[in-house]
Amino acid sequence: MKALIETVKTMSVRSRAAGNSIKFLDHTWNDPGCQRLIEKMNTMTLDQLGIEGPDDPYHFQKGLNRITIEASDDYRLVLFFIKKGTIMPLHDHPNMCVFFRLLFGKLDYKSYDKLDDKFKYNRFSLDEYQEILGNKKTISAKLVNKTILHGPQFLMVRPSRNNLHAFEAQENTCFFDICLPNYTTDSLRRITYFKEVCPTQMDQMDAAELADNTAELSTAKPKGLTYLTYDTTPPKLPVNFEIEEVPYRGRLL
Numbered sequence: 001m002k003a004l005i006e007t008v009k010t011m012s013v014r015s016r017a018a019g020n021s022i023k024f025l026d027h028t029w030n031d032p033g034c035q036r037l038i039e040k041m042n043t044m045t046l047d048q049l050g051i052e053g054p055d056d057p058y059h060f061q062k063g064l065n066r067i068t069i070e071a072s073d074d075y076r077l078v079l080f081f082i083k084k085g086t087i088m089p090l091h092d093h094p095n096m097c098v099f100f101r102l103l104f105g106k107l108d109y110k111s112y113d114k115l116d117d118k119f120k121y122n123r124f125s126l127d128e129y130q131e132i133l134g135n136k137k138t139i140s141a142k143l144v145n146k147t148i149l150h151g152p153q154f155l156m157v158r159p160s161r162n163n164l165h166a167f168e169a170q171e172n173t174c175f176f177d178i179c180l181p182n183y184t185t186d187s188l189r190r191i192t193y194f195k196e197v198c199p200t201q202m203d204q205m206d207a208a209e210l211a212d213n214t215a216e217l218s219t220a221k222p223k224g225l226t227y228l229t230y231d232t233t234p235p236k237l238p239v240n241f242e243i244e245e246v247p248y249r250g251r252l253l
């Protein structure tokens with residue numbers, strides 16, 4: 001674990017030096033430092049992470065359980081344990097990279113990208129963000145992937161690709177996330193939970209409810225277009241959704 005954390009720290013220093021720019025974070029995939037990170041992440045065993053498996057009551061205490069292995073403003077290493085039948089609501093990772101490794105289990109997975117750059121890259125002040133959220137504004141997004149993930153499997157979230165996702169566990173499931181950089185409480189890298197607007201309601205939406213240029217797109221909707229409504233941000237979580245914090249019991253060395 002120590003070697004993996006060191007690799008993450010090295011990448012986070014480089015990312016910060018690059019101003020945590022979208023350009024840098026969108027291209028980490030090809031970076032030798034990130035390749036080392038992915039390699040190390042992929043070779044971590046359940047035993048090293050202190051995980052017994054899908055039937056272990058310690059890690060599957062509630063519907064959704066989270067272990068933070070280590071975190072700073074620049075990075076975050078977390079493990080998630082999702083009990084069969086639990087939904088992780090649609091949420092984003094603005095201006096971030098996430099290295100995602102499904103360790104075991106089975107997830108119904110959907111990912112989207114916002115269409116308008118202003119919302120894709122959170123190009124607004126905290127005041128404007130709070131106004132968008134308070135007024136439950138709606139934006140358009142495009143479905144990128146809808147599939148069933150089986151462990152073990154690796155995926156990447158980038159600022160410009162695959163940035164929002166939702167999961168539903170079909171089995172007790174565990175995944176490992178490394179975020180680069182970490183979320184912030186200002187609007188730049190703030191997590192938002194969204195609600196998907198059902199297709200039948202899409203045509204009836206008032207233009208005033210839309211925050212982006214969705215109204216102009218409504219006559220020629222691109223294939224796979226979905227409307228997403230800003231729902232909530234921590235400390236307020238979506239209705240019927242709780243996160244249980246569980247202490248790490250794997251190795252740190």
Ligand SMILES: [Fe+2]
Pocket residue numbers: 091092093165
């Ligand atoms: Fe996520």
